[in-house]
Amino acid sequence: MQRILTFMGITLAIAAILLITKTMSSVGHAQSLQISAEDYANGSKRSAAVSRKVSPALKAAFQEQGLEWGAPIFIRAFKEERTLELWVKKNEKFVHFRSYPIAAASGKLGPKRREGDRQVPEGFYFVKPSQMNPRSNFHLAFNIGYPNSYDKAHGRTGSFIMVHGSDVSIGCLAMTDEKIEEIYTLADAAHQGGQAFFRIHIFPFHLKGPALAQQSAHPEHPFWKNLQTGYQFFEDQQRPPNVTVKNKYYHFE
Numbered sequence: 001m002q003r004i005l006t007f008m009g010i011t012l013a014i015a016a017i018l019l020i021t022k023t024m025s026s027v028g029h030a031q032s033l034q035i036s037a038e039d040y041a042n043g044s045k046r047s048a049a050v051s052r053k054v055s056p057a058l059k060a061a062f063q064e065q066g067l068e069w070g071a072p073i074f075i076r077a078f079k080e081e082r083t084l085e086l087w088v089k090k091n092e093k094f095v096h097f098r099s100y101p102i103a104a105a106s107g108k109l110g111p112k113r114r115e116g117d118r119q120v121p122e123g124f125y126f127v128k129p130s131q132m133n134p135r136s137n138f139h140l141a142f143n144i145g146y147p148n149s150y151d152k153a154h155g156r157t158g159s160f161i162m163v164h165g166s167d168v169s170i171g172c173l174a175m176t177d178e179k180i181e182e183i184y185t186l187a188d189a190a191h192q193g194g195q196a197f198f199r200i201h202i203f204p205f206h207l208k209g210p211a212l213a214q215q216s217a218h219p220e221h222p223f224w225k226n227l228q229t230g231y232q233f234f235e236d237q238q239r240p241p242n243v244t245v246k247n248k249y250y251h252f253e
Contacts, residue, residue, distance in 0.1 A: 043134035070193025080205035093238035103167035104174040124243040139165030140184040207231040
């Protein structure tokens, strides 16, 4: 009984610390956005305040590169390089806008297979407006849509895999609060501009021929060879492919 009570006491203490930390973080975020804590708790007001903060500089950068505000976007992430790339559609192709360092991504190279394995997924995902989360405990976030149809065909499990703020992660891509404000704002602008969903492709590393050949003995090499076809499609065409799943393999058009 004493052990049970001690455990319960420790659990409650941890919960209290987390609650205090979250409250302090929310107050700090609200102050940085020049809004009240009450407004910060409101997702639409939080994202609107973030947009007011970062949009002027982003729009100026768009103008410099001849990009249209609200144009469709595309995201690629590379686990080994710890980099997230954001591309913007210009005419019929996508051009590189910015690369962001990934602050934290747990696990190792290789796909996510099951709930709780702490792995960041690898594969081809997309984000609809309904997957955006402006009330995230990690400032701002969007759900990448794991598991996709490929993952489900292979019996993979897991949920709530996000790209979010902060610099800690368990299976997600943590970008820091400053960087997620830009990424989230550009994604939201693309949705509001008419993009029904944006694609996010997550790779173990840049899947160029020599780099992949060096991993020929790795158990994930066959899987990565399949991913490479989609990776190379974008490299050649400068537009992301339409991705389907047939016979438990990715196919690209």
